[in-house]
Amino acid sequence: MTAVYLWTFALSLILSFVLTRYVRNLAAERGWLSAPTFDRHLHNTALPRLGGVAIFFAFFFSVAAAIFISWYFHKLQPGFPFQKLGTILIPGILIFLLGIYDDIRNIGPYVKFAVQAVAASMLFAGGLRIDGLPVLFGAHSFPWYVGLPLTILWVLAVTNAFNLIDGLDGLAAGSSLFSTLIVFVVALLSQSSLVALMTIALAGAILGFLRYNFNPATIFLGDCGSLFIGFLLSALALEGAQKAPTIIAIAIPVVSFGLPILETTLSLLRRLISGRPLFTADREHIHHKLLQRGLSHRQVVIVLYAVSALFALLSLFLLWPTGSTLGLVLAVLGTGIWIGVQHLGYLEFGELRRVAQRTMEQRQIFINNLAIRRATEELKATRDYDQLCRILEAAFSSNDFDAFHLNLKLLPNDDPGQVPVEIFHPRREAASFYWKKNGQPGLRDSLPSWNLTLDLMTSSNRRRGSMTIQRLYTQRDLQLDVNLLTAVFPVALADALDRVFSQPREVIARPEQTRTLVAVQAG
Incomplete structure (x- = not known):
């Protein structure tokens, strides 16, 4: 069959080369032209x-010609699947006619989707279908009411993906050429003669057409070409999946069609995020973004050819589907797509990232606010100095502040002997202690920071001193409702201190027993 594939490719290449020139001249004479009437053109x-x-x-x-000559010279393999050939070609002709009508009359997207769904249903009826996903669901086969929608979705996605990237000279044709060759290689390895024959013929036809379509183009592919190529590749992938191993059948077509699938996914997500109609054309496609970065038409096409070649190469790695190989492919794809999308500078994804960041910030605000509220409630019941220390540590260890300095004022009714000796300053009739997060420089270092000082007034309007809270300067916003610190919390802390220092204290902690609250030495 090698000779058959070679001369089929050569015949298709020559026919396409000759016919493209003829069609170009005929279309120009009849006025079947695409004028640059829209801004996206x-x-x-x-x-x-x-x-x-x-x-x-x-x-x-x-x-x-390949089938006839192979049959005439008795080279046609026994049991050649003529039925499958008809199953693919008949709906393929329908898609081709749809594309011609759209090129001449310009029909709406929903009509095109409806016709494509009919063509996909014809494939399903002929046995080309998605009837299971063993990678996800094991050997379980889908019932028809699950397999049919999945088959239609696959065909519509791939068909319109190749149509969507047809925005620069030679882009859709060149990208589809890489994908076609990958499907051909997989067909050879899985001994699917029908798929191999059809893909090599398609590759020759695309290559012959590229002579006139590469920049500067003298003829466009048109919807009749992009829709037909996309539909044919989706159908051939389904046929190849009948004989290939599971991972090859599912993963290789998806990866090898990577550029058009990526373009389609990005376009739908962009329009969904921005609230625009999903099927409205714009100037935000990948090739538009690359042009905006200063590349020429030809440079953009060459860059995207390289991307298509990379997708094709990665899909070939899946011919040996080991765990490490699959991990490598996924890592390269994920990293490359992430970096690429970031550099393209889509406003929609930038805003989505900021929304996600704000969502995470709201979660952190909730956590920090809850810590302060919990501390406030616990302070209302505490009558013990050590317990008060634990409450303050827990509250400020989990929020965005780095240290605090508590300056306590002793009232006339307070017995200085009841104040912990490690924080008492007899000469000033006051007490103070200091806390900082582990690893943080703290208040006494000279690093730039901002401070928030809270007056500690009890519910009976008695002043118990002040609390200075510190936060080092950072690019990150404060994830806390400051009103919680300036309203209820200071009153609860002042009342707790009032209870602790105005009642008899049975055990006075020695300095070596103190917690992470460090005494401030009297000056």
Whole structure:
């Protein structure tokens, strides 16, 4: 079959090369041109847009010729799946006619989706379907009412993905060429002669067309070409999945179609986030973003060819689906896509990231506020100095402050002997202690910081001193409702201190027994 594949490719290439020139001239004579009428269009002059006609007929005649000659010379393999060939070609012709009508008359997206869904249903009826996902659900087969929607979704996604990237000269055709060659390689390895024959014919037709479509293009692929190529690849992937191992059947087509699938996913997410209609065209596609960064048309196409080649190469690694190989592919894909999207500078994803950040901040605010509220409630019941220390430690260890300094005022009714000796200053009739987070420089160092001083007034309007809270300067916003610190918390702390220092104290802690609250030495 190697010779058959080679001359099928050559025949399709030559036919496409000749037919593209003929279709270009015919479309120009008949006025079937694509004028740059919309802002998203990147060409300056009206050009024919029926290049898919040449691809379709070059593909169709080369496949027919290969089958006929193989049969005539008795080279056709026994049991060649003619039924599957018809199952793919008949809905493929429907998609091709849909594309021609759209190129000439310009129909709406929902009509196109409906026709594509009919074509996908024809594939399903012919046995080309998604009837299970063993990677996720084991050997369990889906019932038809699950398999049919999944099959339609797959066909619509791939078909329109290749249509969506058809925005620069040679981009859709070149990207689809890489994907087609990958499907061909997988078909060879899985001994699927039908898929191998059809993909090699499609590759030749695309390559012959690229001679006229690469920048500067003299003819466009058109919807008849991009929709037909996308549909055919989705159908051939389904047929190849019938013979390939599970991981190959599922993962390789998805990865090899990476660029158009990524473009489609980004476009839908962008429009969904921004509230725009999902099927409204714009100038925010990947190739538009690269053009905005100063690259020329040809440079953008070459860059995206390289991206398509990378996707194709990574998909080949999945031919040996070990755990390490799969992990490597996922890591490279995830990292590359993340870096690429970040550098493209989509406003929608930047805003989404900020919303997610604010959501996480709200969670931290909730946690910090809860810690202060809990401390406030616990202070209302405490009558013990050590317990008061534990409450303050717990409250400020989990929030955004780095240290605090508590200056306590002794009232006339307080017995200085009841105040812990490690914090008492007899000459000033006051007490103070200091706390900082582990590893933080603290108040007494010269690092820049801002302070919040709270007057400690009891509920009976007696002054118990002050509490100075410190936070080092940082780029991060304060994740706390300051009103909690300035309203209820100081009163609860002052009342707790009032109870602790105005009642007899049975045990006075020695300095070596103190907690992380460190005494401030009298000056």
